[in-house]
Amino acid sequence: VQEDGADNPAFVERLRAGDARAFEELVTRHQHRVFGVALRMLDNAAEAEELAQETFLRAHASLAEFRGEAKLSTWLYAIVSRLCLNRLASADRRVARPGDEVLLEVADAGVGPQANAERGELRAALHRAIADLPEERRVVVILRDLEGLAYDEIARALGLEPGTVRSRLHRARMDLKDKLERFLS
Amino acid sequence: VTCRDAREWLSDLLDDALEPDRRRDVEAHLAGCAECRVELDRLRATVTALREVEPARAPAGFVDRVLQRAYPVPWYRRLGARLFLPLSIKLPVEAAAIVVIAGLAMLVWERSPELRSAARREPVMPAAPSTAQTTTETPAPPVSTSPPGRSPRALLKQPPRSSPTTVVAETPAPPRESTGSGPPASERKPETKLEARAEREAREEPALKLPASPAPAAPAAGQSDRAEIRPRSASSSVQRLTAKAAPPSEFAGRLIVRDRDVAAAAVGTLLTTLGGQETGRREDDADTVLDVQIPEARYDDLIRGLNRLGWLTTSGRPNVLPLDPPQMRLTIRLGVRP
Numbered sequence: 001v002q003e004d005g006a007d008n009p010a011f012v013e014r015l016r017a018g019d020a021r022a023f024e025e026l027v028t029r030h031q032h033r034v035f036g037v038a039l040r041m042l043d044n045a046a047e048a049e050e051l052a053q054e055t056f057l058r059a060h061a062s063l064a065e066f067r068g069e070a071k072l073s074t075w076l077y078a079i080v081s082r083l084c085l086n087r088l089a090s091a092d093r094r095v096a097r098p099g100d101e102v103l104l105e106v107a108d109a110g111v112g113p114q115a116n117a118e119r120g121e122l123r124a125a126l127h128r129a130i131a132d133l134p135e136e137r138r139v140v141v142i143l144r145d146l147e148g149l150a151y152d153e154i155a156r157a158l159g160l161e162p163g164t165v166r167s168r169l170h171r172a173r174m175d176l177k178d179k180l181e182r183f184l185s
Numbered sequence: 186v187t188c189r190d191a192r193e194w195l196s197d198l199l200d201d202a203l204e205p206d207r208r209r210d211v212e213a214h215l216a217g218c219a220e221c222r223v224e225l226d227r228l229r230a231t232v233t234a235l236r237e238v239e240p241a242r243a244p245a246g247f248v249d250r251v252l253q254r255a256y257p258v259p260w261y262r263r264l265g266a267r268l269f270l271p272l273s274i275k276l277p278v279e280a281a282a283i284v285v286i287a288g289l290a291m292l293v294w295e296r297s298p299e300l301r302s303a304a305r306r307e308p309v310m311p312a313a314p315s316t317a318q319t320t321t322e323t324p325a326p327p328v329s330t331s332p333p334g335r336s337p338r339a340l341l342k343q344p345p346r347s348s349p350t351t352v353v354a355e356t357p358a359p360p361r362e363s364t365g366s367g368p369p370a371s372e373r374k375p376e377t378k379l380e381a382r383a384e385r386e387a388r389e390e391p392a393l394k395l396p397a398s399p400a401p402a403a404p405a406a407g408q409s410d411r412a413e414i415r416p417r418s419a420s421s422s423v424q425r426l427t428a429k430a431a432p433p434s435e436f437a438g439r440l441i442v443r444d445r446d447v448a449a450a451a452v453g454t455l456l457t458t459l460g461g462q463e464t465g466r467r468e469d470d471a472d473t474v475l476d477v478q479i480p481e482a483r484y485d486d487l488i489r490g491l492n493r494l495g496w497l498t499t500s501g502r503p504n505v506l507p508l509d510p511p512q513m514r515l516t517i518r519l520g521v522r523p
Contacts, residue, residue: 020256027248036241049244056251126234144200145235151202170196177231184230 007072015063015072023063027056030073033147034080040142041084043131051087055080070156077149078157081139088135122183129179137172144169186214191221195228442495445473445519452477452517455490459483464514473519481511491517 014022034055038048058079059066066075130138143149143157144165151169155162177184191214197203198211215222258266268275294300442448452475453463461479468474479487484502491497506512 020252023255024248024252027251031243031247031251032240035243035247039241045244049247052243052247053251053254057254060255122234123238126238141235145232146238146240148236151200166197166202170193173196173228173231173235176235177227180231180234181227183234184227 007068009068012066012068012072016066018063023060026059026072030076031056033073034076037077037080037139037142037147038084040130040146041081041135041139042087047087051080051083055083058083070153074149074153074157077143077147077153078159081143081157085135085139122180125180125183126176129176132179133172133175137168137175140165140168141172141176145173186210188214188218188221191215191218192224195221195225198225199229199232439499439520440491440495440497440517441520441522443521445521448494448519449473449475451494452491452519455487455494459486459490461487469518471520475517475519476514477517478512478514481505481513484513487515495519496522 011022011025015026031052035048035052038051038055039045042048042051055076059076066072070078130141133141139158140154143154144151149157151162151165154160154169155165158165160168191211194203194207194211198208203211215225440448449466456462456477456479459479460483461477463475463477465476466473488497488499503513503515506514
């Protein structure tokens with residue numbers, strides 16, 4: 001699998017043929033991205049792992065049907081995004097436990113305590129601001145600014161029109177800008 | 186383009202996603218609107234902050250957990266893996282455990298006389314009828330326990346005998362601590378766990394007695410005119426085994442004659458008559474010492490014949506060698522009355 005380019009056709013063929021080693025390689029390569037999306041969306045590490053595992057199991061179950069029209073990464077983003085949105089919309093959505101993600105943050109090495117504290121404060125504020133976004137905006141800004149997907153990839157993953165993606169992304173960024181006002185001035 | 190229109194396109198402007206015409210319009214507005222430029226800078230800083238967020242990392246073991254769910258292992262394979270895998274670790278550990286357990290078992294066995302006694306009592310044969318002569322039999326010392334796989338019953342096995350005195354191997358060996366008040370033969374330490382030691386004891390026992398002390402039950406007689414009849418240790422492997430199982434008894438005898446040579450010849454004739462043979466002869470001081478072997482069934486005849494040759498005094502009875510037919514080996518000491 002190529003990180004940012006097209007998927008290796010031979011690798012895709014191995015996946016479609018049910019090659020366990022190929023699937024293991026797929027999970028190994030994409031685990032952090034899939035988990036990251038789930039974590040930002042759900043704001044709960046345990047729940048994020050559960051959904052990330054479910055994402056790969058869904059992919060494993062339908063690998064034979066993968067036609068290669070989209071990149072494997074885009075396909076996985078689509079699965080995890082939809083699982084997260086469904087989970088957030090479900091009635092039995094468990095109460096998020098704030099603070100889980102903060103524990104995953106690692107302080108930067110090589111910067112002074114004050115700068116580190118300020119960056120930590122900005123991170124915490126950014127984390128809270130992302131978590132406060134409406135789900136449909138949150139998933140777009142995560143896929144675009146945290147995961148680096150292109151507009152059309154986001155549109156394909158979420159099944160949206162590109163214009164809708166642009167609009168939601170703009171609203172999300174403006175919300176975040178307003179909430180981070182004191183750090184940006 | 187108003188400020189409101191321009192701010193709607195700021196996000197696309199940052200992503201370089203505007204069409205060329207709209208981009209020119211927005212950039213022209215920004216060139217003349219300081220507030221919108223500030224807004225653009227803040228939005229750019231926000232996007233920069235978002236893109237600097239450190240990517241999350243899946244927890245350790247995530248891949249394994251996914252693979253376990255994707256490829257569930259049958260229960261019997263999981264059980265096998267827990268019991269036997271990885272072989273490179275479990276096999277040496279299990280082998281070492283077996284060695285340690287076996288070593289501990291041997292240590293306990295060696296250090297516990299009760300265990301050895303219990304193991305020896307187990308194969309006891311049916312008890313032979315006890316007679317007055319069984320008092321001459323000595324408790325069998327413990328049979329070698331090395332190798333441990335050897336059956337004590339095999340070592341103690343005796344051929345069928347009609348004599349009521351054949352109780353040697355049927356008497357369970359007493360524990361070592363219980364030999365303190367027994368007869369002299371019983372006082373010998375049953376230190377026979379090694380065959381070599383047992384064999385050495387069987388050989389050394391008569392040698393120590395022969396020159397050092399007269400027979401304990403001898404009647405008043407001079408040193409030169411005593412005749413001793415004592416069992417001898419056998420030389421063959423079967424006899425060595427028997428010697429361990431049936432140590433020399435307290436049997437002793439003396440034959441006082443007028444002429445040692447004549448008496449020795451008469452003893453030879455007597456042995457031939459009884460089916461026995463002379464196996465050795467030597468001179469010891471003024472005595473002639475004959476080593477003889479006779480069938481056990483003719484022992485009484487031998488005693489009667491020796492009585493006719495001279496003044497015979499005996500005490501005890503020699504042990505029986507498990508040959509076919511059972512044999513007795515005796516040492517006959519011929520002496521001349523001074």
